[in-house]
Amino acid sequence: MPFDEEVLISSINDFLFCPRRFALHRIEGVFIENVHTLEGSFLHGRADTPGVENRPGVRVVRALPLFSRKLGLTGKADIVEFHRQPDGSETPLPVDYKHGPRHRWDNDDAQLCAQGLCLEEMMGVPVPRGAVFHAASKRRREVEFTPDLRALTLKTVEDVRAMGVSGRVPPAELKPRCDGCSLRGACLPEAASSPVRSVKAARELFEL
Numbered sequence: 001m002p003f004d005e006e007v008l009i010s011s012i013n014d015f016l017f018c019p020r021r022f023a024l025h026r027i028e029g030v031f032i033e034n035v036h037t038l039e040g041s042f043l044h045g046r047a048d049t050p051g052v053e054n055r056p057g058v059r060v061v062r063a064l065p066l067f068s069r070k071l072g073l074t075g076k077a078d079i080v081e082f083h084r085q086p087d088g089s090e091t092p093l094p095v096d097y098k099h100g101p102r103h104r105w106d107n108d109d110a111q112l113c114a115q116g117l118c119l120e121e122m123m124g125v126p127v128p129r130g131a132v133f134h135a136a137s138k139r140r141r142e143v144e145f146t147p148d149l150r151a152l153t154l155k156t157v158e159d160v161r162a163m164g165v166s167g168r169v170p171p172a173e174l175k176p177r178c179d180g181c182s183l184r185g186a187c188l189p190e191a192a193s194s195p196v197r198s199v200k201a202a203r204e205l206f207e208l
Contacts, residue, residue, distance in 0.1 A: 007160050009066065009075030009114045012153065015160045016107035017177065022160065023169040024183050032182045058083050059090065066118035071157055077115050092119045094130040095140075106152065108132055109143050113153040116145050 014022040024030040050063040059082040067074045078097045082090040094115040098108060109132075116127040132141045143149075174189035181187070 006072050006074045007157055007164070009073055009111060009118070011160045011164075012114050012156050013107045013111040015156055015163070016110055017105075018175075018181070019159075019163065020170045020172060020187060021181065021183055023163060024187060026164060027167055027169060030183060030186050032186060066115055066122065068118045068121045070121055071114075071117060071154070072161070073114055073118055073157065075115070075118070077119075080115075080119065089125070091125065092116075092123055092127050094119060094127070095133055096130070097133050097135060099135045103134070104141065109149055110153045110156055112143050113145050113149050114157070117150070117153065 008026075011022060011026055014025055052062075053060040061080045061082065062078070064077045064080045065075075066077055077094045079095040081093045081095060083093060084090055094112060096108065096112045096115070112130040112132060116130050119125075119127045127145065129142055129144050132143060133139075134141065172187050172189040172191070178184055178187075178189050
């Protein structure tokens with residue numbers, strides 16, 4: 001789907017983590033597995049299987065497709081809990097699964113908020129919060145969809161769309177978050193951080 005039509009919800013996380021990683025993934029089509037991506041895929045195994053489970057006071061839906069025609073968003077929620085209210089209505093609460101320990105990251109929260117925005121449009125009801133389940137610590141973290149978080153999410157959607165339309169891949173930049181990134185070998189942030197390394201890498205690229 002062209003970037004000027006729809007933006008994947010998962011792209012929001014990619015972009016906020018690292019715009020270059022987003023561009024390599026979504027524009028260049030570069031994807032390399034490592035232990036972190038494999039752990040994430042394994043974790044999502046059950047959540048990615050569609051299904052409905054009824055519990056006291058809550059209906060749990062797995063792998064729920066999401067969309068927002070207004071924002072041009074599309075994707076899927078790992079889990080959406082529909083909490084029954086005294087008046088018989090249901091309040092949706094999206095739950096996103098992450099393989100790391102319990103920690104707050106803007107990229108995770110914005111991705112979850114985008115799910116909430118989609119649910120608001122789809123269901124026609126307010127979605128004030130969501131939750132992130134951190135598998136490594138087996139702890140759940142509630143996320144309030146504050147005005148600031150909603151603004152960050154909306155801005156990121158437009159930034160993602162703009163970069164996708166332009167086709168521009170940002171230059172590499174060595175940062176602490178590069179540690180553990182599956183694309184480090186393709187991104188080469190070390191070479192980009194030093195002019196001498198960049199020249200050496202370019203020279204060796206065509207050597208047999």
